[in-house]
Amino acid sequence: MSKSIQQGAADVDNENRLRFSVSLVKQGKHQFYTLTMPSEVLARTCSVTTRKEDPEKGFQRELDAKRAKEIAEYIDRGLGTIPSSIVLSAQESAELKIVGRGKTIEFTDTPGAFLILDGQHRVYGFSKAKTSLRVPVVIYNGLSRTEETRLFIDINTKQKPVPSQLLLDIKQLADIETETEQTLRDIFDLFDKDRHSALAGYMSPAESARNKITRVTFNQAAKPLLGIFPGRESTEIYEILNSYVEALNIEIVKKTNEPLLSKPVVFRAFMAFFKPVAQRVVDKFGNEYSASNFHSVIAPVFQNMQIKKLEKPGTSWSKLKDYLEERLSSKLVL
Structure with missing residues (x-):
């Protein structure tokens, strides 16, 4: 486990399992966890599913490599910050568990552990950047594909962009x-x-x-x-x-x-x-x-x-x- 991950995660015996301190947030019928995570962990554990890759279950946009490269350059130049949260849905392969009296999550450090609901280009940019950042993250757990798709639609339609x-x-x-x-x-x-x-x-x-x-x-x-x-x-x-x-x-x-x-x-x-x-x-x-x-x-x-x-x-x-x-x-x- 890298030093940057150890600093942000609780001690855990299994090297393939990571722990991070979290806060539980409830909004209506939904609940999710907020935390910060090293950008390199996001880059290697997150994935997207596009309509092209999976016509039946995919719902994401295709990734824009140029946009991701611009984000990576922005990070590596130290030009500013990226404070907005990456929104994720834990998948079965994450084997996400709540430990430490509900104050800590534990999951498997594996590709595809999380499906990105919002922030796919930022995560793609993180994977291309040389610099590590602590990134705000929101994690939903136990969602069905229907619920994930509805959240994706809500995030991309309810948040009005700046003109x-x-x-x-x-x-x-x-x-x-x-x-x-x-x-x-x-x-x-x-x-x-x-x-x-x-x-x-x-x-x-x-x-x-x-x-x-x-x-x-x-x-x-x-x-x-x-x-x-x-x-x-x-x-x-x-x-x-x-x-x-x-x-x-x-x-x-x-x-x-x-x-x-x-x-x-x-x-x-x-x-x-x-x-x-x-x-x-x-x-x-x-x-x-x-x-x-x-x-x-x-x-x-x-x-x-x-x-x-x-x-x-x-x-x-x-x-x-x-x-x-x-x-x-x-x-x-x-």
Whole structure:
């Protein structure tokens, strides 16, 4: 038995049996044990059963090796902690027993002793890491496969994940933004707060909202455009994109009062449409990215356009972008 295991487990005569101090927790009809366990013990005693491996009884997702590798690197770099509990169900091979007046569990140190109900990628990451951690663990005992499956469903549906737009909004506070994310955040914030913003009132920094552009939608739309502006500051990129949106608004307002650009599909389509429009502007006016120059290029695209294309764009922004590009290239009047 390794030194790290001995420090966390009670003495036990059989080398293949491990003991750990636990607390019993009762919730409704269920009860489980909480404890901490060395990550290497989890790595060698836990398993998952996927639908692919066992179509009749499997219920887990397939393991993502890339995600597990990222977890292992995170652990080995000492970048932070993983405080959330791994949730397990003891299997028959564990031969789990409660000893020491209910304060200690004993089980067999063998592969497949526990089925993972939550945390399979963390455990997979532990197996790839060189560093040992003490990990919070919850162990259920005596569950049927039906009960295990129901718990898996409850864990993965009742716990609402943090919205992606909130995570993007607070990355700055955590000081973990990439350079690209910082640039996108700066541009988004200018569209949100600048008094000259053509998207004023359309931005939603931290949560999803009807007729609002979230950071997730904005980043997906604007990130591909950053390569057009090498060496430019965020404020310069914002000014160019803002002039483009101003030109779009001139034509959109002529056709409807509906905030069409706040529709994610419409917004992403028009942002993807920026590249060919910008190239036309450069061809005609050089690097003068003014709203009037953008407008001179896009005005023919809107001529006799069926506004329903924008009011009810469907779910594919790329199809709408292709439609706009066709009109730009041919100046087709429908």
